[in-house]
Amino acid sequence: MRGTMSKTTRCDILVIGGGAAGLGAAAALAPEVDLVLIEAEEAFGHHASGRSAALYEPGYGHAAITAMSRRSRPFFEEIGALSPRGLMLVIPKGEEEAHAAELAAPGMREISVAEAQALVPRLRGAAVGRCGLIEDAFDIDTDLMLQNFARTIRRHGGRIVLRAPAQALRRTGANWQVETPRGRFEAPIVVNAAGAWADRIARLAGLGPLGLRPMRRSVARIALPEGIDARRWPMLLGAGESWYAKPDAGALLVSPAEEDPTEPHDAWADDMRLAEGIARFQEMVALEVRRLIASWGGLRTFAPDRAPVIGFDPRAEGFFWLAGQGGSGMMSAPGQGILAREMILGAPPFIGADLAAAIAPDRLVQGGQAVN
Numbered sequence: 001m002r003g004t005m006s007k008t009t010r011c012d013i014l015v016i017g018g019g020a021a022g023l024g025a026a027a028a029l030a031p032e033v034d035l036v037l038i039e040a041e042e043a044f045g046h047h048a049s050g051r052s053a054a055l056y057e058p059g060y061g062h063a064a065i066t067a068m069s070r071r072s073r074p075f076f077e078e079i080g081a082l083s084p085r086g087l088m089l090v091i092p093k094g095e096e097e098a099h100a101a102e103l104a105a106p107g108m109r110e111i112s113v114a115e116a117q118a119l120v121p122r123l124r125g126a127a128v129g130r131c132g133l134i135e136d137a138f139d140i141d142t143d144l145m146l147q148n149f150a151r152t153i154r155r156h157g158g159r160i161v162l163r164a165p166a167q168a169l170r171r172t173g174a175n176w177q178v179e180t181p182r183g184r185f186e187a188p189i190v191v192n193a194a195g196a197w198a199d200r201i202a203r204l205a206g207l208g209p210l211g212l213r214p215m216r217r218s219v220a221r222i223a224l225p226e227g228i229d230a231r232r233w234p235m236l237l238g239a240g241e242s243w244y245a246k247p248d249a250g251a252l253l254v255s256p257a258e259e260d261p262t263e264p265h266d267a268w269a270d271d272m273r274l275a276e277g278i279a280r281f282q283e284m285v286a287l288e289v290r291r292l293i294a295s296w297g298g299l300r301t302f303a304p305d306r307a308p309v310i311g312f313d314p315r316a317e318g319f320f321w322l323a324g325q326g327g328s329g330m331m332s333a334p335g336q337g338i339l340a341r342e343m344i345l346g347a348p349p350f351i352g353a354d355l356a357a358a359i360a361p362d363r364l365v366q367g368g369q370a371v372n
């Protein structure tokens with residue numbers, strides 16, 4: 001339509017990024033404010049949020065993440081997004097000492113190799129040294145979560161604008177002004193929920209980056225041999241997070257669990273890494289891998305201290321960070337949304353002042369400059 005390009009849309013809050021973080025925050029804020037979410041791609045959840053292993057394990061990650069994951073649970077239960085899975089740690093024989101500390105992970109209890117084999121009959125008893133089990137771990141229906149966020153946003157009059165990459169971002173008077181191919185947007189507060197691109201958004205805004213580092217992780221979906229029903233297997237985690245395998249819709253996801261630093265991009269799987277990961281998996285589990293149904297890569301984005309980055313930037317008014325969720329951004333998304341709403345609207349953060357300080361962008365900025 002003629003004139004659309006120059007149209008300016010004004011709102012209270014502009015969220016940049018339509019992954020779990022941006023959608024979760026927008027869903028939490030939409031009942032209270034006039035809000036627009038812009039997403040670069042044709043669909044939301046195209047990047048990290050569409051490529052995760054979809055595990056909810058509330059003891060996993062930084063203390064602020066575990067607080068947000070726990071806070072997410074009532075939401076997941078209310079919409080029926082969790083189904084029981086469990087998580088089994090598998091330590092190879094000969095490496096028991098080196099990985100003993102992993103058995104003390106929150107919620108984990110040691111089980112005998114025989115008990116582990118009762119759960120996963122294909123486990124190679126002769127190769128496995130020790131095992132641990134976390135029962136409080138669930139599959140998340142992540143599509144259901146994202147769709148629910150989107151519905152909530154729209155029901156409260158919020159707008160989701162797809163194919164709208166932020167291309168320029170500047171502060172003019174009391175507002176941030178964002179240029180996209182689908183028009184200009186103006187709001188006093190902008191939420192940077194751009195995942196792997198969060199530092200790029202800061203640069204667009206004229207701020208130094210905070211040192212957020214996207215790390216690629218590859219995943220393969222493999223076909224199970226005839227007669228193997230893995231639906232009730234727990235997720236298997238190799239000691240030292242050196243591989244994992246998770247039943248998924250009648251097949252098995254296997255990941256080398258690598259953390260290879262990269263630039264933000266539309267990631268794909270590294271075949272060599274996949275082959276290495278599948279080999280490590282097969283050392284512990286007697287399963288022939290005949291057919292790869294699909295493979296993909298995704299970016300897990302970390303700050304240098306691996307704590308998330310949530311809060312207002314001390315260098316620029318109205319610039320709110322919601323990034324650096326690493327490998328926990330799905331399980332914590334509803335809680336992140338609640339926290340973002342509290343921080344943006346000036347309520348006390350439910351995680352408490354100490355954890356709020358531990359995740360504040362201030363810690364990565366010194367004297368107005370980013371430190372990294």
Ligand SMILES: Cc1cc2nc3c(=O)[nH]c(=O)nc-3n(C[C@H](O)[C@H](O)[C@H](O)COP(=O)(O)OP(=O)(O)OC[C@H]3O[C@@H](n4cnc5c(N)ncnc54)[C@H](O)[C@@H]3O)c2cc1C
Binds near residue numbers: 020165196297298324
């Ligand atoms: C292999 C893998 C396994 C994982 N497993 C789990 C798991 O089991 N459990 C768990 O909780 N987490 C898991 N994670 C982590 C989780 O997926 C991420 O933490 C989460 O998806 C991050 O969400 P996000 O919204 O920040 O990022 P994204 O989903 O990447 O969203 C960011 C969005 O910003 C958009 N964007 C970027 N630049 C612009 C711009 N200029 N303008 C507009 N939009 C822009 C992008 O297009 C993108 O859609 C896993 C991740 C990977 C890769």
